[in-house]
Amino acid sequence: MEQPLWVPVLQAVVVFAYYLLITAVLIWAERRVVARMQSRLGPNRVGPFGILQTLVDGAKMFFKEDITPGMVNKVIYNLAPLVGVIAGFLVVAVIPIGGEVTLFGETFTLVVADLSIGVLWILALSSIHVYSVFLAGWASNSPYPLLGGIRSSAQMISYEIAQGLAVASVVIYAGSLRVSDIVAAQSGPGFIDGVPAWYAIPLFPAFLVFVIGMVAEAGRPPFDLAEAEGELVGGFNTEYSGMRFGMFMLAEFMSVVTMSAIVVPLFLGGPAGPTFGLPDSVAWVMPILWFFLKMVGFIFFFILLRGAMPRYRYDKLMNLGWKVLIPVALVWTLVTATFVLIEEAGGLPAGTRLGLAVAAAVILLVLLFGGRASAPDTRSVAKAPDITAGRTPALDEPGSADLQATDHQEVAP
Amino acid sequence: MLSEYLPVLLLFGLAVAFAVGSLVVSSLVGPRVPNPTKLAAYESGNIPLADVRNTRFSVKFYMVAMLFLIFDIEVVFIYPWAVVFRELGWFGLGQMALFIGILGVAFVYEIGRGGLEWD
Amino acid sequence: MTGHDVVFVLVGLLTAGGAVLTVTSKNLMHAALFFAVTLGGIAGVFLPLAADFLALVQIVVYVGAVAVLFMFGLMLTRAPIGREALDGQNRGLAMAVAGGLFVVLSTLVIGAFGDLPTAEVTGPRIDDLGIAIFADWVLPFEVLSMLLLAALIGAIVLARRETGESGEELTVTRIEMAQDRDPDALEREQAALTSGSGGDGEEHA
Numbered sequence: 073m074e075q076p077l078w079v080p081v082l083q084a085v086v087v088f089a090y091y092l093l094i095t096a097v098l099i100w101a102e103r104r105v106v107a108r109m110q111s112r113l114g115p116n117r118v119g120p121f122g123i124l125q126t127l128v129d130g131a132k133m134f135f136k137e138d139i140t141p142g143m144v145n146k147v148i149y150n151l152a153p154l155v156g157v158i159a160g161f162l163v164v165a166v167i168p169i170g171g172e173v174t175l176f177g178e179t180f181t182l183v184v185a186d187l188s189i190g191v192l193w194i195l196a197l198s199s200i201h202v203y204s205v206f207l208a209g210w211a212s213n214s215p216y217p218l219l220g221g222i223r224s225s226a227q228m229i230s231y232e233i234a235q236g237l238a239v240a241s242v243v244i245y246a247g248s249l250r251v252s253d254i255v256a257a258q259s260g261p262g263f264i265d266g267v268p269a270w271y272a273i274p275l276f277p278a279f280l281v282f283v284i285g286m287v288a289e290a291g292r293p294p295f296d297l298a299e300a301e302g303e304l305v306g307g308f309n310t311e312y313s314g315m316r317f318g319m320f321m322l323a324e325f326m327s328v329v330t331m332s333a334i335v336v337p338l339f340l341g342g343p344a345g346p347t348f349g350l351p352d353s354v355a356w357v358m359p360i361l362w363f364f365l366k367m368v369g370f371i372f373f374f375i376l377l378r379g380a381m382p383r384y385r386y387d388k389l390m391n392l393g394w395k396v397l398i399p400v401a402l403v404w405t406l407v408t409a410t411f412v413l414i415e416e417a418g419g420l421p422a423g424t425r426l427g428l429a430v431a432a433a434v435i436l437l438v439l440l441f442g443g444r445a446s447a448p449d450t451r452s453v454a455k456a457p458d459i460t461a462g463r464t465p466a467l468d469e470p471g472s473a474d475l476q477a478t479d480h481q482e483v484a485p
Numbered sequence: 486m487l488s489e490y491l492p493v494l495l496l497f498g499l500a501v502a503f504a505v506g507s508l509v510v511s512s513l514v515g516p517r518v519p520n521p522t523k524l525a526a527y528e529s530g531n532i533p534l535a536d537v538r539n540t541r542f543s544v545k546f547y548m549v550a551m552l553f554l555i556f557d558i559e560v561v562f563i564y565p566w567a568v569v570f571r572e573l574g575w576f577g578l579g580q581m582a583l584f585i586g587i588l589g590v591a592f593v594y595e596i597g598r599g600g601l602e603w604d
Numbered sequence: 605m606t607g608h609d610v611v612f613v614l615v616g617l618l619t620a621g622g623a624v625l626t627v628t629s630k631n632l633m634h635a636a637l638f639f640a641v642t643l644g645g646i647a648g649v650f651l652p653l654a655a656d657f658l659a660l661v662q663i664v665v666y667v668g669a670v671a672v673l674f675m676f677g678l679m680l681t682r683a684p685i686g687r688e689a690l691d692g693q694n695r696g697l698a699m700a701v702a703g704g705l706f707v708v709l710s711t712l713v714i715g716a717f718g719d720l721p722t723a724e725v726t727g728p729r730i731d732d733l734g735i736a737i738f739a740d741w742v743l744p745f746e747v748l749s750m751l752l753l754a755a756l757i758g759a760i761v762l763a764r765r766e767t768g769e770s771g772e773e774l775t776v777t778r779i780e781m782a783q784d785r786d787p788d789a790l791e792r793e794q795a796a797l798t799s800g801s802g803g804d805g806e807e808h809a
């Protein structure tokens with residue numbers, strides 16, 4: 073090995089601390105932003121703007137009782153939260169958080185390992201993460217966790233496919249599974265002058281599929297079916313308390329950060345960005361800054377989604393994943409490949425290219441959102457009488473109006 | 486070659502140390518006052534009634550896992566193809582289109598049979 | 605011994621241990637988990653051979669999908685627990701077959717490759733792998749899609765009931781209620797939980 077041992081150690085420690093720190097700040101930021109969206113203040117007592125709130129909450133977790141209920145399968149019950157956190161840290165090993173850095177005469181990149189199969193690494197670690205959720209649900213041996221666990225593991229594996237297929241078109245463009253190659257391939261001139269060659273633009277449908285998959289994979293609102301409080305109490309982690317619950321919280325919030333970190337090199341050019349002619353001694357900061365800004369943009373998007381969107385229904389979630397996202401991603405993979413081959417063969421005139429892009433975007437938007445107004449979900453409405461048969465009349469049935477009316481008269485004197 | 490994975494191993498070690506360490510510290514400083522209610526399954530305050538050991542789930546979940554396996558295999562075949570398909574040209578694209586097409590037929594059949602209806 | 609050898613031996617032990625525990629576990633879910641460990645261990649065996657694409661594919665497909673499919677399958681069925689329920693009562697025969705297979709395979713492998721000089725492996729690049737699959741082995745690749753097609757259709761046919769009977773699938777889980785259980789045990793639990801307030805048993809009547 074040509075590098076001294078401290079280089080990999082430093083890489084590992086820096087990346088570990090980086091994501092842990094950002095996760096801690098994220099938890100605070102989310103509470104502040106969501107509070108602002110709801111006309112509240114949010115945590116503002118501990119430290120400036122309450123930024124140390126997460127630290128205090130984390131410390132509190134240590135002093136909470138960690139209950140192990142009697143019916144659980146102890147070994148797996150203890151293992152499940154660990155799997156989630158560890159997989160969460162490992163998945164970012166292939167993501168460069170900055171450019172090249174020279175320290176004590178050693179030049180190295182701010183990435184744990186730039187593996188030649190980086191994209192597969194991300195896919196593999198996401199599938200390991202499913203174990204955490206599934207095993208937590210199973211080991212708890214209790215109805216709500218069991219339902220939540222199997223629901224969210226089915227959700228995660230579904231959207232994992234959508235994400236994997238979305239990344240396939242990135243691989244087609246870049247011609248490599250190595251994350252640094254994918255970043256380098258996006259550094260050239262853009263398709264339109266003045267716009268960076270980020271894959272988010274030519275591969276917009278794949279980008280969209282990936283971002284939606286990201287939210288579902290992280291189990292975040294509006295796709296947080298795992299912890300649909302109204303129906304499942306807390307989902308797979310219902311029987312967990314104390315620090316073990318804290319581990320699940322950490323894993324969930326960290327997946328927000330790691331997903332935001334993963335999308336940046338794949339679709340948004342990674343840490344690359346203008347350095348504004350800064351001298352070399354300072355210029356190494358810019359990639360770190362660019363990466364950070366792009367990632368924070370996505371984290372902010374996650375937070376806004378949480379504040380703005382109501383929860384999805386489970387059947388709709390699965391339908392979206394299997395019947396919309398996966399077919400779109402599959403077709404888009406072939407379309408991308410066809411385009412690349414046409415480009416190789418000589419290419420299309422710029423006007424045709426732009427026109428096709430606009431047409432594709434319109435078709436996609438119509439496919440995604442066009443059907444909603446014309447096709448209301450009559451299925452569930454039609455089913456309502458079956459479910460309530462022999463019990464209270466449904467609200468839209470004759471008779472229920474009288475019920476409501478009498479209620480009103482009684483309540484309002 | 487294997488040395489590429491050394492930093493990954495270090496990161497793994499850090500993550501394990503952090504996660505296990507947190508749980509150990511918590512178990513040392515946290516209180517432990519069990520009582521029957523705490524140790525029972527949580528069912529929103531009701532007395533636990535369900536016997537989940539013999540719970541069986543809808544076959545839908547199994548279908549999802551089966552589809553996942555098949556599409557997973559498809560994805561891992563698409564990746565090496567995506568890396569080299571410029572060299573393969575139209576022939577390679579045709580191959581992959583056929584592969585995706587055959588699975589697409591199965592997928593459409595599955596949807597047509599209502600295998601993915603969550604009712 | 606080089607670093608590669610050390611890694612190989614450690615991973616091999618993990619794999620073998622996982623395999624033994626898979627067949628000796630009394631709980632099916634534990635067995636499935638050890639099976640996942642074994643499959644992950646095989647991925648680890650690929651790493652010192654510099655075949656990291658294969659290693660990751662092993663994890664994605666086998667650990668991430670096949671083992672998960674097994675576990676979903678366990679949730680689907682009433683998984684039996686205990687040695688009697690799981691044992692095929694053919695231990696001696698099974699051990700003899702497994703042992704014989706082990707002897708034959710190791711003799712074959714050592715006989716065929718034992719004399720080869722050890723060399724530093726560089727491993728295939730993904731490009732080489734891709735060219736091999738999509739240029740040299742096109743037919744097997746396309747046949748594979750037929751295999752997957754058959755698997756998928758088989759699953760649909762097995763899983764899907766005839767139409768008309770599907771109403772039962774409305775219930776996502778069948779949670780067995782208290783009536784099916786030993787009433788004495790229920791009363792004891794109730795007494796423990798309600799700490800003496802008792803007498804609210806009408807709900808269960």
